[in-house]
Amino acid sequence: MGPLQIKELLNTSPEKQTVTLKGWVRTKRESKNAIFIALNDGSTIHNIQAVAGPGQFSAELLQTVTTGSCLKITGQLVESLGSGQTVEVKIDDIFVYGTADPDTYPLQPKKHSLEFLREIAHLRPRTNTFSAILRIRHALAFAVHQYFNDGGFFYLHTPVITASDAEGAGEMFRVTTLDLNKLPRTEEGNINFKEDFFGREANLTVSGQLEGELGAMALSKIYTFGPTFRAENSNTTRHLAEFWMIEPEMAFFELEDNMDLAEDFVKKVITYALTNCKDDLNFLQNRLTEEEKSKPQNERSLPLLEKLSFVVDNPFERLTYTEAIEILLQSKPHKEKKFQFPVGWGIDLSSEHERYLVEKHFKKPVILTNYPREIKSFYMKLDEDGKTVRAMDVLFPGIGEIIGGSQREEDYEKLLGRVHEVGIDPQNLWWYLETRKFGTAPHSGFGLGFERLVQFVTGMGNIRDVIPFPRYPKSAEF
Numbered sequence: 001m002g003p004l005q006i007k008e009l010l011n012t013s014p015e016k017q018t019v020t021l022k023g024w025v026r027t028k029r030e031s032k033n034a035i036f037i038a039l040n041d042g043s044t045i046h047n048i049q050a051v052a053g054p055g056q057f058s059a060e061l062l063q064t065v066t067t068g069s070c071l072k073i074t075g076q077l078v079e080s081l082g083s084g085q086t087v088e089v090k091i092d093d094i095f096v097y098g099t100a101d102p103d104t105y106p107l108q109p110k111k112h113s114l115e116f117l118r119e120i121a122h123l124r125p126r127t128n129t130f131s132a133i134l135r136i137r138h139a140l141a142f143a144v145h146q147y148f149n150d151g152g153f154f155y156l157h158t159p160v161i162t163a164s165d166a167e168g169a170g171e172m173f174r175v176t177t178l179d180l181n182k183l184p185r186t187e188e189g190n191i192n193f194k195e196d197f198f199g200r201e202a203n204l205t206v207s208g209q210l211e212g213e214l215g216a217m218a219l220s221k222i223y224t225f226g227p228t229f230r231a232e233n234s235n236t237t238r239h240l241a242e243f244w245m246i247e248p249e250m251a252f253f254e255l256e257d258n259m260d261l262a263e264d265f266v267k268k269v270i271t272y273a274l275t276n277c278k279d280d281l282n283f284l285q286n287r288l289t290e291e292e293k294s295k296p297q298n299e300r301s302l303p304l305l306e307k308l309s310f311v312v313d314n315p316f317e318r319l320t321y322t323e324a325i326e327i328l329l330q331s332k333p334h335k336e337k338k339f340q341f342p343v344g345w346g347i348d349l350s351s352e353h354e355r356y357l358v359e360k361h362f363k364k365p366v367i368l369t370n371y372p373r374e375i376k377s378f379y380m381k382l383d384e385d386g387k388t389v390r391a392m393d394v395l396f397p398g399i400g401e402i403i404g405g406s407q408r409e410e411d412y413e414k415l416l417g418r419v420h421e422v423g424i425d426p427q428n429l430w431w432y433l434e435t436r437k438f439g440t441a442p443h444s445g446f447g448l449g450f451e452r453l454v455q456f457v458t459g460m461g462n463i464r465d466v467i468p469f470p471r472y473p474k475s476a477e478f
């Protein structure tokens with residue numbers, strides 16, 4: 001369907017057959033004997049080289065063939081004598097679909113900073129770096145669906161608009177059709193949401209989990225993979241206001257099964273990328289190596305592919321929160337008061353603590369379990385001691401938390417107790433609570449932030465660079 005993509009042409013054996021190329025010019029180089037056009041259509045990191053004779057085309061036409069312009073080239077596919085490619089195209093004809101004035105086209109063949117590229121998010125997919133990231137992102141998304149499909153999971157579409165604050169996670173984006181200049185009021189003077197579109201307060205979802213649980217209580221194994229919204233005003237390299245979350249939820253899974261699934265899942269999708277995105281990963285690896293040249297030897301990280309293979313080939317370290325606190329209390333940075341935040345049983349680990357455990361102490365991914373109940377969500381199953389819950393966080397080098405999950409409380413009375421304890425009105429969650437009344441079952445699940453996974457696999461330092469059009473405080477332009 002459609003013309004052959006450049007990726008396919010580069011793998012076609014050259015027999016002087018006539019081919020058509022369509023794509024954007026990366027570079028044009030003129031020498032005494034020939035004109036070389038490097039064309040890319042986004043199907044691969046590699047360009048195809050098209051060659052014309054010196055007097056073959058008018059200066060007028062050639063002037064419009066500049067970086068960023070879009071061309072149709074017909075010619076013959078021949079063996080390339082130059083280094084770096086096996087085939088090239090001997091040009092018969094050039095048609096210019098669209099020019100790109102070199103005086104105003106912002107993407108010139110030189111190094112642009114990632115910050116600058118964020119300001120031209122409408123064009124950055126045309127760079128090598130971003131096209132590589134977007135292809136890898138696609139491959140990972142595909143691998144996610146394949147993994148769950150093969151494992152007997154069903155893809156459940158949970159709502160984007162919700163009336164329940166899933167985790168008391170707060171920080172939600174409101175959805176309303178009320179006129180903000182003329183808000184309807186109740187007799188007490190509050191905003192009257194009965195007049196709003198849904199007849200109640202509504203928000204964009206922060207997680208599909210609660211609805212996911214409803215699905216698991218019928219289909220046994222489900223997963224969601226959809227957009228998630230958090231209005232947290234955090235300008236970090238790991239938070240977006242809109243991100244994609246993958247949330248499997250499984251009936252008859254206990255915490256151990258949940259951990260086994262999480263570990264197997266991330267390993268398999270990373271393996272998929274290693275197998276299917278070699279060229280793009282190699283490109284990003286070289287980019288990172290280049291970037292790190294300015295750092296002293298001992299501060300440089302493992303080459304990207306080695307890092308990914310390492311994660312795939314080694315078991316994750318599993319330990320309890322309590323054990324982790326012990327390690328942190330014994331650690332050098334704690335003893336030398338180098339941590340910014342204090343360490344002690346009951347604290348919510350901050351990213352410096354997580355990174356110490358993963359990057360300094362264990363030097364591999366870590367799964368922390370059995371957190372204090374006070375710092376985790378109401379739906380997590382209480383441990384026998386009543387102090388901790390069956391939570392699990394998967395922590396990755398350079399990223400911190402990549403997965404948060406738990407075994408869910410399946411006991412109606414205990415769950416209701418927790419709902420009251422954290423101050424949620426049970427009326428708002430009546431449907432969720434009913435799953436524990438009617439045919440309750442042990443079950444577990446987790447949430448993986450898709451962009452954090454893409455960040456890990458691509459080695460990108462900032463989460464804003466692994467989603468096509470990032471949403472973060474004061475930014476929603478494109």
Ligand code: ATP
Pocket residue numbers: 169230232238239240241243245401402403404405447448449450451452
């Ligand atoms: P963090 O402590 O890093 O903010 P969290 O505890 O709020 O994460 P969860 O509510 O458990 O995270 O969400 C599950 C997963 O979703 C996280 O493990 C992470 O991978 C991802 N995630 C959470 N918040 C964001 C965000 N703002 N942007 C991108 N991914 C996120």
Ligand code: MN
Pocket residue numbers: 232
């Ligand atoms: Mn958060």
